[in-house]
Amino acid sequence: xxxxxxxxxxxxxxxxxxxxxxxxxxxxxxxxxxxxxxxxxxxxxxxxxxxxxxxxxxxxxxxxxxxxxxxxxxxxxxxxxxxxxxxxxxxxxxxxxxxxxxxx
Amino acid sequence: xxxxxxxxxxxxxxxxxxxxxxxxxxxxxxxxxxxxxxxxxxxxxxxxxxxxxxxxxxxxxxxxxxxxxxxxxxxxxxxxxxxxxxxxxxxxxxxxxxxxxxxxxxxxxxxxxxxxxxxxxxxxxxxxxxxxxxxxxxxxxxxxxxxxxxxxxxxxxxx
Numbered sequence: 001x002x003x004x005x006x007x008x009x010x011x012x013x014x015x016x017x018x019x020x021x022x023x024x025x026x027x028x029x030x031x032x033x034x035x036x037x038x039x040x041x042x043x044x045x046x047x048x049x050x051x052x053x054x055x056x057x058x059x060x061x062x063x064x065x066x067x068x069x070x071x072x073x074x075x076x077x078x079x080x081x082x083x084x085x086x087x088x089x090x091x092x093x094x095x096x097x098x099x100x101x102x103x104x
Numbered sequence: 105x106x107x108x109x110x111x112x113x114x115x116x117x118x119x120x121x122x123x124x125x126x127x128x129x130x131x132x133x134x135x136x137x138x139x140x141x142x143x144x145x146x147x148x149x150x151x152x153x154x155x156x157x158x159x160x161x162x163x164x165x166x167x168x169x170x171x172x173x174x175x176x177x178x179x180x181x182x183x184x185x186x187x188x189x190x191x192x193x194x195x196x197x198x199x200x201x202x203x204x205x206x207x208x209x210x211x212x213x214x215x216x217x218x219x220x221x222x223x224x225x226x227x228x229x230x231x232x233x234x235x236x237x238x239x240x241x242x243x244x245x246x247x248x249x250x251x252x253x254x255x256x257x258x259x260x261x262x263x
Contacts, residue, residue: 004105028109028203035105044142047178048163051107051189051200054178076112077161077191077198084106 001036001071001083003061004050004102010059014099019061019091033084036071041102050082062097107179108189108200109209113216117192119157121219125190125199126156126164128215132207135167141191146171164188188212 003021005013013019021034039046047054065071072086073079115121130136130149138152139145141161146152146168155162165171170186177183188208189200199215201208 026105027107030106030110037105044144045139045163048174048187049141049189050105051179051184052105053180054176056105057178074106074110076110077193077196078106078110078189078200082106 001038001063001065002040003034003036003063004041004046004052004057005059005061006056007058010061010099013061017093019063019096019099021061021085021089021091023085023088030074031084031086033086034089035082035084036089037083038081049078057102059100060102061091061099063091064095064097066095107184109203109206111199111201111209111212111216113197113199113219114195115197115219116195117197121197122156122159122162122190122192123153124218125197125215126152128218129164129188129211132211133164133166137165137168137171139163139165139171144175160193161189161191164190 003013013021021036023032023034025032026035037050039049041057041060043049047057069083070085071083071089074082074084126136126138126149136149137146138149138155139147139162140155140159141163143155146163146165147155163174164187165174166186170183173180173183174187185202185206185208188211189198191198191200197216197219199212201212203209
């Protein structure tokens with residue numbers, strides 16, 4: 001599972017040993033939450049599929065999901081690749097895979 | 105990490121649905137371009153019928169400038185209302201638009217209304233002279249499926 005962000009977001013999240021993804025109200029009328037995607041940084045048209053500025057794809061956090069998953073798919077077609085937590089979402093060190101620049 | 109408004113419409117889908125959606129958009133965007141979800145380039149409507157008829161995911165841009173802006177920058181306030189993301193599953197169509205007060209939202213609502221109309225998406229009406237890409241598809245009026253299974257569109261709200 002991946003979370004894309006910009007440099008300020010990356011610095012804020014990685015400043016803690018356990019990554020904490022803050023829930024917020026996204027643009028539009030999507031549910032309040034912390035949002036993630038199974039799409040990788042090399043996915044064609046990634047910014048278009050997430051409908052976000054390309055500059056928000058500059059950094060990524062990748063982690064293992066809990067089993068069973070505690071993230072909900074977005075209703076509709078984008079639920080194949082967009083998931084969210086309705087509250088702040090913490091990823092402890094054992095589930096952290098990598099974080100860094102994406103070259104996007 | 106997400107933008108747009110997702111309009112989800114439940115129905116038994118068929119290739120003609122995809123073409124109808126883009127035809128509806130073309131009434132407002134005569135110079136629209138279509139991009140396959142996995143492709144880099146875009147095509148004008150007449151050249152994109154194969155993509156539209158078969159792809160499960162594609163983007164419709166208002167014009168070439170919109171396509172270039174999205175390709176270079178992703179979503180921006182000035183281009184957000186110039187692209188619709190279309191995803192088609194066997195029993196569901198999702199249209200991702202800019203927002204509830206947007207032109208793309210109205211276009212999507214018109215397309216959903218057309219899909220939900222009694223005539224629905226009849227490939228014979230869309231292409232009375234035939235379309236090689238979907239020529240082998242039976243006309244929807246010959247089918248016993250789909251019309252009774254339609255549900256109103258859902259505009260996704262808080263989970």
